[in-house]
Amino acid sequence: MDPTQVGRVVGEHYALEGLELAPVDGGADLAATLWKAVDARGRRFAVKWSTGGSPAGTVLPAALDAARPGSAPAPVPARDGSLWTDIGGTRLSVTEWLDGTSGFDAPLDERGWRAFGHLLADLHTLPVEGGVRAVLPREAFDPTRWADQFERVDAEPDAVPSEKKVRRLAELWHPHRAELREVHQHTHSLAERLRSRGDLPRYVPCHGDPHLGNLVLTDGGSLALLDFDDAVLAPPERDLMFVLGGGVLADLAASDEQQRWFMESYGTHAVDADLLVYYRGLRLLEDTSELATIVLAPSSTEDDRDEALGHLTNVFSPTGMLVQARSGTHRP
Incomplete structure (x- = not known):
């Protein structure tokens, strides 16, 4: 419109x-x-x-x-x-x-990382009652949506690409294809394991996508979260994976010191390794399938395709989500 x-x-x-x-x-x-x-x-x-x-x-x-x-x-x-x-x-x-500066444009300093920890802690301790209880979906450990989209996209590089940007997608995708499929399978296996566990951490209100681009340092000096479209009732790891291990942004990976500042303010939490690996794998499937879909869609503009290919290059970089997701695929 x-x-x-x-x-x-x-x-x-x-x-x-x-x-x-x-x-x-x-x-x-x-x-x-x-x-x-x-x-x-x-x-x-x-x-x-x-x-x-x-x-x-x-x-x-x-x-x-x-x-x-x-x-x-x-x-x-x-x-x-x-x-x-x-x-x-x-x-x-x-x-x-909200007027202010995105976490993309102004990386957080120590004060900012500590404020981020406090902010997520406050979110995770909100009472689940009233309207929140009525509409907040509950984590079901079902990767079907992104796993299926990944399967559809993964079949495309088998065709002979005739368009320049699609050829570039194939060039990026093929060298990592075996690794991507390994994560795909491991994410499915972990989902089954998590659905059967009775000792998961408490479920809390989660943002679902709290990367730095969804943080804004307001003109009033406070830190705020934007874009709650992925909000879900889930274990805290659903949000913590955006910080621990470096987070999801290859070019703005959280350092060990920044992670320490965040967790000192967030508070004590015994991080569940299986949950982190599962959520990283799911994020990898989401990012790769969505970005590839943009490149392949006839309706995408050249700028859309260029931006998607840039993000996909970051996903496959040494600090990208593929490396993070694979870090747990060989755990027993």
Whole structure:
């Protein structure tokens, strides 16, 4: 939709007038589009359309912001008081716009890493009650979605690629194919093991994707989490894997010292190795399959393909997710 159409739909469901909207580019979420909106009074908002995740992506940040003001974008209720609106299979939500600097653009210092630890600790200790309990999905250790998409994508390099960017995908993919399939199989095996265990850590409200790009140091000096679309009730390792071992960002891997600062503030937790390995494997399947899908999709622009190939190069780098995911595949 164009800005006029978006503004009209938002105006039907929210008490916001005179909206000026601009699309927000960036990010690899294929299931969501984000707009920055300014109303007639000069107030700024984030307008999000999403076909992925669950309503927990609006309810959980609202609960976190209520418990710790400024730690997540404050929701703007719709005219009927709800935190989101379903429109033709798409979830529309509006939050206050948080001005600040992304963790991508300004790497965290010691104070920032310690604040990050406190922030996730606060999230993980939120009471699971009321609206949170009603909408927060529970971890089921079912890798089918990403494993199946990986299988579909993995078959593509067998064809003779005729397009330059697809040839580049094959060149990246083939040298790591055996390793990728090893992680694929091990992730399935771990999922079965985890489903049968009775000694897993407690389940807590998890963000599901707390990498540095979803952190913002606000102009007010606080650290906030954005984009809760993957929110889930799961063991803490679901979020901790984004820090421990270096995290998921090859070019911004957390150092041993940064991990120590984070954990000292997060608090004592006996990390479960199987859970970390499982979540790393699942993330690898997600990242590789989504990025390859962008390259292969006829509707992708050249810029989309270039960006996806760059991210995929990072996944296969010495500090990337493939190395992290494989680090646990040979454990008994």
